[in-house]
Amino acid sequence: MTTVEAPPKARSRARINPFAGIWRRPVAAASLVVVAGISVAVILAPLLAPHPPLAQDLLHTLSGPSADHPLGTDVLGRDVLSRLLYGGRPTLVGVGVAVLVYAVFGMSLGMLAGYLRGWTDRVIVAVLDIMLSVPAVIITLAVLAIFYQSNVAAMLTLGFFASAGLARIIRSSCIALREELFVDAARVSGLGPARIMARHILPRLTGQLLVPIFLFSGNALAIQTGLGFLGLATPAPAPSWGGMVGEAAQIMQQDPYLLFVSGGVIGLMSLSFGLVGDGLRDLEQDRRQATGGRLRRPVPATASQESAGPSDGAVLADGAVLAVRDYSIAFATAQEPRTVVDSIGFTVRPGEIFGLVGESGSGKTVTGLSLLGLLPSNGAVTSGSAWLAGTRITGLPERELQNIRGGDIALVSQEPMVALDPYFTIGSQLAEVIRRTGDVPGGKDAVRQRIRELLTSVHLRDPDDVARRHPHELSGGMLQRVIIAMALAGSPKVLIADEPTTALDVTVQAGILDLLRSLRDEHGMAIILITHDLGVVADSCDRAIVMEQGRIVEEGSVEDIFYRPRHPYTKKLIESTPSIARTEGRIA
Numbered sequence: 001m002t003t004v005e006a007p008p009k010a011r012s013r014a015r016i017n018p019f020a021g022i023w024r025r026p027v028a029a030a031s032l033v034v035v036a037g038i039s040v041a042v043i044l045a046p047l048l049a050p051h052p053p054l055a056q057d058l059l060h061t062l063s064g065p066s067a068d069h070p071l072g073t074d075v076l077g078r079d080v081l082s083r084l085l086y087g088g089r090p091t092l093v094g095v096g097v098a099v100l101v102y103a104v105f106g107m108s109l110g111m112l113a114g115y116l117r118g119w120t121d122r123v124i125v126a127v128l129d130i131m132l133s134v135p136a137v138i139i140t141l142a143v144l145a146i147f148y149q150s151n152v153a154a155m156l157t158l159g160f161f162a163s164a165g166l167a168r169i170i171r172s173s174c175i176a177l178r179e180e181l182f183v184d185a186a187r188v189s190g191l192g193p194a195r196i197m198a199r200h201i202l203p204r205l206t207g208q209l210l211v212p213i214f215l216f217s218g219n220a221l222a223i224q225t226g227l228g229f230l231g232l233a234t235p236a237p238a239p240s241w242g243g244m245v246g247e248a249a250q251i252m253q254q255d256p257y258l259l260f261v262s263g264g265v266i267g268l269m270s271l272s273f274g275l276v277g278d279g280l281r282d283l284e285q286d287r288r289q290a291t292g293g294r295l296r297r298p299v300p301a302t303a304s305q306e307s308a309g310p311s312d313g314a315v316l317a318d319g320a321v322l323a324v325r326d327y328s329i330a331f332a333t334a335q336e337p338r339t340v341v342d343s344i345g346f347t348v349r350p351g352e353i354f355g356l357v358g359e360s361g362s363g364k365t366v367t368g369l370s371l372l373g374l375l376p377s378n379g380a381v382t383s384g385s386a387w388l389a390g391t392r393i394t395g396l397p398e399r400e401l402q403n404i405r406g407g408d409i410a411l412v413s414q415e416p417m418v419a420l421d422p423y424f425t426i427g428s429q430l431a432e433v434i435r436r437t438g439d440v441p442g443g444k445d446a447v448r449q450r451i452r453e454l455l456t457s458v459h460l461r462d463p464d465d466v467a468r469r470h471p472h473e474l475s476g477g478m479l480q481r482v483i484i485a486m487a488l489a490g491s492p493k494v495l496i497a498d499e500p501t502t503a504l505d506v507t508v509q510a511g512i513l514d515l516l517r518s519l520r521d522e523h524g525m526a527i528i529l530i531t532h533d534l535g536v537v538a539d540s541c542d543r544a545i546v547m548e549q550g551r552i553v554e555e556g557s558v559e560d561i562f563y564r565p566r567h568p569y570t571k572k573l574i575e576s577t578p579s580i581a582r583t584e585g586r587i588a
């Protein structure tokens with residue numbers, strides 16, 4: 001029996017606007033208005049300034065506010081408001097350059113280190129340490145000695161050295177993000193590191209980026225105006241905020257008003273940057289508390305391969321699509337390496353549903369993950385080899401594994417919700433996988449059609465509607481169907497389904513198992529069903545192996561295993577599954 005799942009009512013969208021809710025924080029909101037207002041006024045200086053910024057009126061020097069000069073005039077009779085408006089341009093351009101360099105370098109270095117880890121991480125962390133140990137302001141002054149009065153060169157240098165602090169923050173966040181299941185799912189579907197970083201990691205970090213950016217903007221403004229004050233950043237007589245403070249300081253005994261006006265604008269802007277940054281950080285914390293943190297995968301998985309044993313080209317006997325021979329997996333631990341899968345071997349034929357059954361901790365999941373090249377970084381295949389359709393997949397380099405994952409071999413995990421990226425619609429996540437498999441030539445329409453086909457093939461009613469939704473808008477059963485549709489996108493020869501029904505309620509479980517069987521019948525692919533539930537094996541599998549503490553204790557057809565179990569562990573498992581013991585009528 002196959003079931004058709006209809007979408008539940010749509011709920012809100014998942015993408016988070018980092019400014020959402022800022023209006024409930026009056027200080028941060030007012031500060032944002034100040035920053036935006038002053039920036040816009042500066043950009044529109046040619047329209048708003050009542051006078052040219054360099055026009056002198058020696059008859060009206062230091063005149064104080066009037067209708068003609070709303071903020072008065074300076075020592076040469078130049079209009080203060082116009083000079084402030086025009087002077088904001090080099091100042092804010094300088095801040096903008098510094099912030100841009102800060103964000104680009106901080107983000108790139110942090111993401112590369114945090115996502116790629118290994119030697120890339122070590123090299124980048126060493127570079128960051130050096131950058132942080134160098135006094136950025138001194139280097140900036142040294143750069144100005146070469147590029148005299150170059151605002152851009154100075155702020156570029158400042159942004160670069162300051163980016164080390166941001167890179168550290170981003171690195172830590174990225175290390176946490178790469179442990180998320182949707183990142184695993186993206187890797188399973190064959191996406192490379194660059195694509196995963198751009199599409200799945202970067203959007204999550206942009207919200208976090210805003211807080212340090214606003215805080216750094218305040219610092220950059222203070223340094224830029226300091227350089228202007230010293231006459232190092234903007235050549236006179238062009239106005240700049242720092243330069244105006246410098247001019248005002250020369251006559252502050254005579255008339256402190258000018259210092260108050262120019263210093264006040266800098267102080268206000270700098271304070272506002274800081275307050276917006278603080279407000280955004282508070283909002284971010286509120287959101288984290290409200291969502292209770294992120295969902296992490298229980299076992300981290302990064303590709304880690306160790307070439308195993310000599311080539312064994314004859315392994316695919318009996319027309320098997322997958323063969324595993326003398327296969328062991330061990331984990332490095334604080335004490336000594338621990339072997340968790342010990343010299344196992346099995347073959348899986350096309351069109352067969354093959355069960356990997358055993359109690360928790362018996363090594364089922366790590367066996368499945370290792371076939372995809374997704375063992376945790378402290379784990380490795382220590383002996384033996386696995387062959388997929390004539391190709392030895394054990395020990396393949398990551399780049400080649402990327403081509404195989406999602407294409408020849410695919411994974412359906414037990415937690416569909418966390419295997420999908422909540423930021424993107426189902427359609428866009430499917431489109432990404434479809435484009436990567438390269439099976440669909442043509443434009444958007446062809447991809448849309450393929451999405452429709454895939455969602456229909458997993459018996460989802462109204463596929464167009466499902467494609468428009470975000471993961472949190474679907475039920476658990478629908479999500480698992482979407483995950484299966486994704487796995488089917490590359491027309492895999494082998495589908496590994498790791499406890500695909502564990503997170504679902506009983507009625508939905510039956511529907512998913514039905515679906516797997518019907519897909520096997522339609523597509524002729526092999527399915528490896530990893531489960532601790534003998535009922536699921538009895539119901540769905542053709543053959544199975546029973547694993548205990550990393551070893552295979554029983555292998556055979558489902559009839560053999562249930563009617564003629566040989567190993568005491570298998571008998572114990574059957575006994576502990578009352579529905580089977582009853583249904584099958586007997587235990588040997």
Ligand SMILES: Nc1ncnc2c1ncn2[C@@H]1O[C@H](COP(=O)(O)OP(=O)(O)OP(=O)(O)O)[C@@H](O)[C@H]1O
Nearest residue numbers: 299331340359360361362363364365366367376532
């Ligand atoms: N990163 C790791 N470091 C050390 N040991 C690990 C790591 N990941 C898994 N293991 C160990 O490997 C063994 C096999 O784990 P695996 O997840 O394959 O079990 P399983 O049979 O799938 O059980 P379950 O159904 O509970 O997931 C367990 O003893 C587990 O503690």
